[in-house]
Amino acid sequence: MAETNPELLTKSFELGYTYTRSTGPVIGHFLTELREGRIVGTRTSDGRVLVPAAEYDPVSAEALTEFVSVAEEGVVTTWSWVAEPISHHLLQKPFAFALVRLDGADVPMLHMVDAGEEGAMRTGMRVRVRWAAERRGSITDIACFEPA
């Protein structure tokens, strides 16, 4: 069960649980659209479009209810290159985390870019959605982005 060293008892332990999260109308609508292969954002009272659809305006705290369709292509605003994925990462090969501002959106969204190698990544590059083979109404329905 444990190490034989009597002064140091250690044991591995997994804190594991599948959380069931209710989405509410805004996130629920975004994920429903995503399942259909469409991406929507919400528009704030001063006209900014937040993607993924945000429930509340970060500036005014107002509830957001107006949905706006945006493109599935956009531009990388910043990125980090994960040369060695950790166990939790969904892509088990070198990839980028990136903020991607989709055409029609004012605020970039966080996702992954599968570009093969770091040299293929640059800020300002255009990327487009690679849809998951099976879409279930989750942010992972976008498998990742890829260079456009």
Next chain:
Amino acid sequence: MSDTPAPVTGIEVPINLQYEFTAGKALTRFLTRIREGRIVGQRCPGCNNVYVPPRGMCAACGIPTEEEVEVVDEGIVESFTVVHIPIPGNPIKPPFVAANILLDGTDMACLHRVSEVDNARVHVGMRVKARWKPREEWDYTFENIAWFRPVEGS
């Protein structure tokens, strides 16, 4: 469209984190002794109370407890409950008795099972003695004591 799937109202998010848990110095010493079939607690130099299992400190006095005190595997039931529902992560089949047992020579009860007696006959003040598991099953756990049983004539 009649075949439109229902809107998304929820998601499932599995979260699994791995930890390498360490027992702590005081507990390590306790578990090392219990593996040898000995119950060794600690005495607080402030209030002189003996703690089993020890925590390396007295929460009343806020000072380290270093003096080790070996105690016997016999004591009294300070209070108890009969657990009627299955407890997640605990294979013991209900109903079973979980009791605060004050071992002789100690000053704070420890929570353990009482068995080998009709649950209805367990009472506050009952004298009990440890029923150890077979020696070959002993490990770094208080469960080397399978449960406490009534002492004859109690």
Next chain:
Amino acid sequence: MRQAAERALEDAGCTWKDIDALILGKAPDMFEGVVMPELYLSDALGANGKPVLRVHTAGSVGGSTAVVAANYVQSGAFRRVLTVSFEKQSESNATWALSPRMPFVPHVNAGAGGFFAPYMRLYMERYGVPEHIGCLVAVKDRQNALKNPYAHLQIPDISLEMVMQSPMLWEPIRFLESCPSSDGACALVLADEEHASRSPNPPAWILGTSTRADGSMYAGKDNIHPASLIACAKDVYAKAGITDPRRQIDVAELYVPFSWYEPMYLETLGFCGEGEGWKLVESGATALGGDLPINASGGVLSSNPIGASGMLRFGEAALQVRGMAGQHQVEGARLALGHAFGGAHSYYAMWAVSADKP
């Protein structure tokens, strides 16, 4: 949570931008699997650009969070603060989140009730308390819940017989003598004297707040009349000028997750002598029509969104003295007590509120 916050703002006649600081209370992050949820909830809480503090003091957290919020205003540095507490237990399973079997835990795993039930037995044996007392409390609180549309458990035909016949969980605790697992939130707006005087609805004036804690387990700890609760009550009573709680306090909201705590608290809080609490329960004094209504809202036994439960007690006490408790209003309530409890009889928070400005 957002709903509760919006209603509290509306009740106080203010908007998000009038709020100087946010104080959030919540029990373990493992219930929702979100670490420091105030970080991602900042937009929903209107928290951006504001000071945010996150309190966690076990089950008492809702109460101790309200105490911290009161300190914000008391300090003189803040005029109006919003304090919010919540729990969404349905996202996980509270029993799981509270008792994953950690390695090397040296005691038998008997669940939360396995820890608390032996002390209730001690209480019963020490003072010769009849078994049905716990059931009387369970019936009373569920009857009160029927008058509170916000209460989670609504059992229209609740009866002594139904409680007595509900399954035993941890002797002497029956199923209907224990609290449910709830989702819920509570929000309060606390304001300084100037803003409170101008608020559209009558305010509840805070006469005194207090918290006390001690170690979970140490030799000589009294788990029936815990020293930390005695100290907490003494402190609040002194601040609020309460010398005779039974006579002065009109209504109390006490954190009673298992019915047996009501008689035990009545004694510890000085409403009666030791060993007399159960007689007060039996006499009907603590019912809605009695002279010392306890948990007119239905209490924790009717709704237990853990992180919010303590703040609900504080908030319900305030509603009573504001005369806004609706169907469960205690007529003429002027002075009320809110109380919260957490840990292994270790964490307590209380406040006393009044309809009259001190």
Next chain:
Amino acid sequence: MREAAVIGYTQSMQRRYAGAANESELIMPVVREVMQSVGVTQKDIDFTCSGSCDYLQGAAFAFVEGLNAVATAPPIRESHVEMDAAWALYEALLKIWSGEADLCLIYGFSKSSPGELRSVLTLQLDPYYHVPLWPDAVSLAALQARAMLDAGSLTERDMAEVVMRSRRAALLNPKAQLAAETSIEALLAEPRFVSPLRRHDCAPITDGASALLVASADTARRLCARPAWIRGIDHRMETGTLGARDLTRSPSTRYAAARAGVAGRPVDTAELHAPFSHQEIILRRELGLSDSVAVNPSGGALAGNVMMAAGLDRIGHVATRIMRGEADCGVAHATSGPCLQQNLVAVLEA
């Protein structure tokens, strides 16, 4: 508002792995030491407040066990924040300002060694849109560093310079985990970790605990020859919607600094809670620190980063230098959340 001052501070050895010692066993020595340093016991303490995070140790109610390290019979006035203990200090100050306390004990603690820290911190993010993608803390900080590089607001040499200075300063801090004499060239020759960050741009994983005493004016003067007076303190939150933030800036730090009154003070020392090298550069700018200010003379978080204590440590280190007469006026900063989402700024003075 009543005046308050830091009058004592102790931190444990900053270690990658604390061995058998559990959290309470890490807390008790620092709590005892800080109280002994001014000659008080728990009975003299009016209010005790701690900062910790359950998910770091993988069990609910981490702080309940932590409380065993403190004398609690008779019961104490106590609270806990699920945050860095710098915010526990803030809660204690509210008690002092309100007249509810004169002497407060603060402690922060954690062991990050048992768990997967990068992934634990993922759980601070939006549980619907972010967590399912498992963006880890290092990758998010790297997004911020890249944004700064792209904006031309720093170079990789600037980042290496921060690390070099941290390692060198840490040579004089006996509690530091990482200390060395190194050069910008040697650091830039290291491979990248999560690009553009190199391993040394990231704070290490550290086990430990810290304790601090803060007192109202009369008590501070009675117990301490040269208290570190808290002249101003403020903290502010930014949006959790990562894309809505300009990651190259920290407006919450700037605002908190203005409220705390940094401007116009003769600041000679600063301790900035920057778990990543580029964040120190953002913070210096937002705080308006001149080049003459000694930044992170302790080595900062890059030299040892006890989660939930590292922010308190910044205040403790500034206060210690003031109490020892090595500084007259300092700024301390603490942060919480991904990419400096929430920031606290304090000004301390002799």
